[in-house]
Amino acid sequence: MILGEEDYITEEGEFVVNMGPQHPSTHGVLRLKVWLDGETIKKVEPHLGYIHRSIEKMSESLSYRQYGYLTSRMDYLSAHINNLACALVVEKSLQVEVPARAQAIRIIIGELTRIGSHLLWFASAGLDLGGVTPFFYAFREREAINSIMDENCGARLTQNFMVPGGIVYDVRPDFQSRVKEVLKQFKDNFHEYNEILTGNVIFQNRLKDVGILTKEDAIAFGCTGPTARASGLSCDIRKMYPYDGYEKLQFDEVISTGCDSWARYEVRMAEMLQSVRIIEQLIDNIPEGDIVAKTKNVIKLPKGEFYQRVETARGELGVYIVSDGGASPYRCKYRSPNFANLSAIPHIARGYKIGDLIAIMATIDLIIPDIDR
Amino acid sequence: MIGNGILLTITELVIVGLVLLVFLILLAFFLGYMERKVAAFMEIRLGPNRVGPKGTLQIVADTVKLLFKEGLTPDAADKFLFNLAPGIIITTALLAVAPIAFAKGFQIWDINIGVLYISSVSSMAVIGILMAGWSSSNKYSLIGAMRCGAQIVSYELSIGLSLVSIVVLTGSLSLNDIVESQANGWWIFKGHIPVMIAFVVFVIASTAEINRAPFDLVEADQELTGGFNTEYAGMKFAMFLMAEYINLFVVSAVAATIFLGGWMPFHIGGLTGFNHIMDYIPSSVWFFGKTLFIIFIIMQFRWTFPRLRIDQLLNLEWKYLLPISMVNVLLVTLMAIMSWHL
Amino acid sequence: MTKEELKDSFTQIFPAVTFDESGEFLTAIIPSEELLPVMKVLRTKPELYFDYLFCETCVDWKDHLMMVYFLNSRTHNHTLVVKAKITDTINPQIESVFHIWPTAELNEDEIFDLFGVKFLNHPNLRRLFLEEDWVGFPLRKNYVDEHMIEL
Numbered sequence: 001m002i003l004g005e006e007d008y009i010t011e012e013g014e015f016v017v018n019m020g021p022q023h024p025s026t027h028g029v030l031r032l033k034v035w036l037d038g039e040t041i042k043k044v045e046p047h048l049g050y051i052h053r054s055i056e057k058m059s060e061s062l063s064y065r066q067y068g069y070l071t072s073r074m075d076y077l078s079a080h081i082n083n084l085a086c087a088l089v090v091e092k093s094l095q096v097e098v099p100a101r102a103q104a105i106r107i108i109i110g111e112l113t114r115i116g117s118h119l120l121w122f123a124s125a126g127l128d129l130g131g132v133t134p135f136f137y138a139f140r141e142r143e144a145i146n147s148i149m150d151e152n153c154g155a156r157l158t159q160n161f162m163v164p165g166g167i168v169y170d171v172r173p174d175f176q177s178r179v180k181e182v183l184k185q186f187k188d189n190f191h192e193y194n195e196i197l198t199g200n201v202i203f204q205n206r207l208k209d210v211g212i213l214t215k216e217d218a219i220a221f222g223c224t225g226p227t228a229r230a231s232g233l234s235c236d237i238r239k240m241y242p243y244d245g246y247e248k249l250q251f252d253e254v255i256s257t258g259c260d261s262w263a264r265y266e267v268r269m270a271e272m273l274q275s276v277r278i279i280e281q282l283i284d285n286i287p288e289g290d291i292v293a294k295t296k297n298v299i300k301l302p303k304g305e306f307y308q309r310v311e312t313a314r315g316e317l318g319v320y321i322v323s324d325g326g327a328s329p330y331r332c333k334y335r336s337p338n339f340a341n342l343s344a345i346p347h348i349a350r351g352y353k354i355g356d357l358i359a360i361m362a363t364i365d366l367i368i369p370d371i372d373r
Numbered sequence: 374m375i376g377n378g379i380l381l382t383i384t385e386l387v388i389v390g391l392v393l394l395v396f397l398i399l400l401a402f403f404l405g406y407m408e409r410k411v412a413a414f415m416e417i418r419l420g421p422n423r424v425g426p427k428g429t430l431q432i433v434a435d436t437v438k439l440l441f442k443e444g445l446t447p448d449a450a451d452k453f454l455f456n457l458a459p460g461i462i463i464t465t466a467l468l469a470v471a472p473i474a475f476a477k478g479f480q481i482w483d484i485n486i487g488v489l490y491i492s493s494v495s496s497m498a499v500i501g502i503l504m505a506g507w508s509s510s511n512k513y514s515l516i517g518a519m520r521c522g523a524q525i526v527s528y529e530l531s532i533g534l535s536l537v538s539i540v541v542l543t544g545s546l547s548l549n550d551i552v553e554s555q556a557n558g559w560w561i562f563k564g565h566i567p568v569m570i571a572f573v574v575f576v577i578a579s580t581a582e583i584n585r586a587p588f589d590l591v592e593a594d595q596e597l598t599g600g601f602n603t604e605y606a607g608m609k610f611a612m613f614l615m616a617e618y619i620n621l622f623v624v625s626a627v628a629a630t631i632f633l634g635g636w637m638p639f640h641i642g643g644l645t646g647f648n649h650i651m652d653y654i655p656s657s658v659w660f661f662g663k664t665l666f667i668i669f670i671i672m673q674f675r676w677t678f679p680r681l682r683i684d685q686l687l688n689l690e691w692k693y694l695l696p697i698s699m700v701n702v703l704l705v706t707l708m709a710i711m712s713w714h715l
Numbered sequence: 716m717t718k719e720e721l722k723d724s725f726t727q728i729f730p731a732v733t734f735d736e737s738g739e740f741l742t743a744i745i746p747s748e749e750l751l752p753v754m755k756v757l758r759t760k761p762e763l764y765f766d767y768l769f770c771e772t773c774v775d776w777k778d779h780l781m782m783v784y785f786l787n788s789r790t791h792n793h794t795l796v797v798k799a800k801i802t803d804t805i806n807p808q809i810e811s812v813f814h815i816w817p818t819a820e821l822n823e824d825e826i827f828d829l830f831g832v833k834f835l836n837h838p839n840l841r842r843l844f845l846e847e848d849w850v851g852f853p854l855r856k857n858y859v860d861e862h863m864i865e866l
Binding site for chain 1: 737738739740742766767768769770772774775783785789816817818820821822829842843844845846853854
Binding site: 126197 | 415416418512675680
């Protein structure tokens with residue numbers, strides 16, 4: 001983008017400051033143009049495209065087995081869940097029955113991913129607000145989860161483990177004991193997170209009453225995930241439109257009516273415990289059997305349109321496939337949760353200070369590659 | 374003879390100056406190493422352990438790296454002020470070391486207004502910071518410097534008032550007199566409640582004064598990429614860092630001297646045998662032990678708490694610390710008049 | 716509301732609609748010129764009250780462009796897909812629904828960037844992902860990338 005002088009001519013007393021695209025915090029490459037009056041924010045304008053890799057265009061020339069692999073790079077912290085969405089679209093359209101073992105393992109790995117993603121959010125929220133130590137505490141548990149992914153799925157970050165029909169390869173024999181070990185470590189150390197950040201008065205004061213997002217605004221901006229659940233909106237896809245075996249599980253949808261950054265923080269902390277509850281229901285009785293259902297070598301979806309939604313760690317990911325009967329999608333659109341959450345930020349941040357913008361970004365938890373695709 | 378006298382004085386000044394500079398540089402190295410090891414200990418990791426035995430030469434390596442960096446001066450910057458600012462900051466930091474008593478009889482300058490001198494010299498650092506921020510001709514530096522100026526000027530009030538509470542009890546501004554008056558017990562024990570309040574206020578306010586976390590939003594790199602020292606690189610940046618560590622030492626030394634007795638061993642008034650045994654431990658060990666203890670506490674703050682926002686920070690001073698300090702001064706005066714202290 | 720009731724309600728708003736019931740959601744296809752009044756009624760009428768636009772995209776069918784809006788009502792919990800057919804592929808334009816659903820702002824910037832559809836009455840239509848001086852609209856089927864090298 002070519003910036004001219006006209007970008008910086010503003011009203012009396014205001015000046016324009018760029019935040020990004022290189023951030024010292026871990027959000028990604030997002031450039032926010034902020035119009036400031038002293039310390040108060042008058043307007044925020046996001047500029048995107050620094051990591052646009054044209055995933056949707058590329059998917060139009062890939063097969064139905066290949067296109068899911070690109071989605072690992074979209075929201076890389078919920079990589080498994082993104083792959084799951086792509087697999088589910090194909091399964092739904094071809095009406096393939098996924099074996100029970102594959103379903104159970106998919107759910108366990110998905111929930112472990114969710115815990116890992118929330119741990120990284122916790123680490124970077126502390127880091128953004130100046131508390132460096134929670135980063136290391138959270139990463140201790142995230143390392144344990146990553147090592148399970150490494151042993152069973154083959155990679156720590158972009159795993160490509162879930163394919164149409166089931167999963168790629170079977171888990172190791174010690175999967176059950178390893179997951180139990182990691183869950184025990186997580187539950188034992190969870191009180192440390194509360195002691196270091198949740199109970200800290202300075203942290204609470206930075207987050208309370210900052211960035212109010214009312215329920216009507218959450219619906220109007222299309223926000224989903226913990227961001228919307230903290231405004232009182234019930235939008236957990238696992239409850240509303242259950243998929244892939246979630247209908248048989250018992251867990252609570254964590255909703256808070258606080259509407260501010262503190263509520264978003266609390267919702268995510270509670271969600272981690274709910275994910276632990278889901279895993280505990282499944283880990284002791286993973287059914288034996290096949291890991292993948294038989295599908296043709298070259299998958300062709302029937303002519304038509306298919307939409308599948310899943311709940312990633314950040315909200316509703318929607319995969320919309322328009323198929324003309326061929327071996328590649330005719331049009332593949334990803335409805336990304338961070339895109340909608342980002343569009344709410346200019347509205348939420350108006351009138352607050354720069355430090356509050358950091359707190360808002362920390363709790364809305366954006367992943368920029370998911371926005372840019 | 375007059376000629377000899379002047380030459381002797383000058384030689385003495387030069388030697389003392391060199392010794393002091395070397396000592397302070399080594400101290401800054403030591404504090405840098407200590408900070409990294411304390412941070413690692415609190416973050417369940419190891420810290421530097423490769424360069425030198427147990428990582429002791431890491432800071433030396435970092436300093437050498439900083440010295441070799443190219444020190445760019447921005448084109449639009451005011452060259453004279455830009456180069457002067459680090460000089461002012463480090464000069465004021467070094468000047469404040471003068472009246473501090475490191476051990477019994479070991480003081481560079483026994484001035485009879487020691488407390489007032491330290492307090493006024495460290496206020497001059499604001500000039501250097503504002504100069505650095507303004508002359509960088511950079512929006513972020515300017516915002517950072519303005520925030521810093523407001524912060525330092527506000528917190529000096531609380532520091533002054535908490536120092537006043539001890540001055541009231543001792544009746545003298547000279548650091549030597551204050552230490553001597555603690556021969557029968559440190560002021561924090563003798564003065565009980567009001568002095569403890571003053572101690573807590575002093576530690577909090579001086580953490581804000583030296584721009585350390587949780588009050589370090591001046592350098593909050595997650596928000597505005599470095600504050601007033603954004604444009605500095607190389608040797609000048611190293612001077613900012615050194616000044617921060619020397620300030621940390623000065624503030625802790627002042628707290629140790631005024632509230633915890635300085636080089637005075639731990640005496641309990643009346644128990645002469647016990648006091649005699651305590652005297653066998655050298656006074657420099659006492660002084661450095663107390664100073665390092667307070668430095669450790671201040672370092673722990675950095676790695677425990679998140680950062681405050683600017684308006685919360687100024688709120689803390691004007692609505693909480695300042696009224697508490699003022700009431701505390703009244704309490705101390707009452708205590709001194711009524712001789713309720715031990 | 717069930718699919719039948721939705722069909723009836725929609726036909727009352729815009730009689731010349733065609734329905735497509737092959738997918739899991741009820742789809743209503745209308746010409747692009749009639750978009751804004753229909754959307755306003757869908758948003759405000761109390762029995763319908765579609766307040767949640769959760770996906771907005773465009774599909775290039777070579778001889779026409781089809782704008783797709785996925786609507787959901789949080790109060791009644793029914794879903795409707797509205798498709799607006801844009802027949803002009805040289806200079807496609809359609810009304811913006813930003814004033815009805817604010818989430819459409821960035822979505823429509825993206826569609827303008829990648830498909831070239833101009834949105835009328837959009838507050839600040841700009842290229843979102845690509846550079847300001849990029850020529851062409853990548854997600855169109857007739858897009859030729861001059862940066863590509865044929866081997």
